[in-house]
Amino acid sequence: MPPIEVRFRRFTSLNTTIRLRQGKIFVSLSDLLEGAPEFVVRAIAHILLAKLYKKPIEAAHNLRYKRFCSSAAVTRQTELIRGARGNKRFFGPEGRFFNLEEVFDSLNAKFFSGLLGRPELTWSESVARRALGHYDAAHNTIVVSRVFDRPSSPRYAVEYLLYHEMLHLKHPVRMRGLRRMVHPREFKDEERLFPQLKEAQAFIGRL
Numbered sequence: 001m002p003p004i005e006v007r008f009r010r011f012t013s014l015n016t017t018i019r020l021r022q023g024k025i026f027v028s029l030s031d032l033l034e035g036a037p038e039f040v041v042r043a044i045a046h047i048l049l050a051k052l053y054k055k056p057i058e059a060a061h062n063l064r065y066k067r068f069c070s071s072a073a074v075t076r077q078t079e080l081i082r083g084a085r086g087n088k089r090f091f092g093p094e095g096r097f098f099n100l101e102e103v104f105d106s107l108n109a110k111f112f113s114g115l116l117g118r119p120e121l122t123w124s125e126s127v128a129r130r131a132l133g134h135y136d137a138a139h140n141t142i143v144v145s146r147v148f149d150r151p152s153s154p155r156y157a158v159e160y161l162l163y164h165e166m167l168h169l170k171h172p173v174r175m176r177g178l179r180r181m182v183h184p185r186e187f188k189d190e191e192r193l194f195p196q197l198k199e200a201q202a203f204i205g206r207l
């Protein structure tokens, strides 16, 4: 059996996904399912594994899952959360031209041996030019300005922005006396490993 990584994520719907990548199974479940009874969790595991390995889904499991999702309490909770998250301005990783999760995963493999845990990734609400990217440690979320989600943005610019924020994940802010070390030396040394650093910074400067 391959190793399995299961994560609850802040979806606004009851989304579940399963992927087999480099010999490991990755499962993402909506956090709405976090409190689901065990027989529902088993049904979901069965359904996802059946899908992954293209095996038939047992009707009983399917029925349990469907019944749970359509139950009044769950429907109501889904709606509430959708409303609340709408207000919290969570826009998600899928942009018009770039998918932040896909970019994150490729950088993670290339520069971090795939070892960084993926935080929430989202495009910003507005086309902000002042805050181009930031990592919000409290919500474990990287926000990237939507200004980069356009065909004229080179991929290396989006990659560099995300790479910078990923270095913040790897090197949390340290205190030296009373000073906050946001970009300590190890951070800057590692940032220089990005191949198109100059081009990316020049592009951002022009923006």
Ligand SMILES: [Zn+2]
Binding pocket: 164, 168, 183
């Ligand atoms: Zn920074």
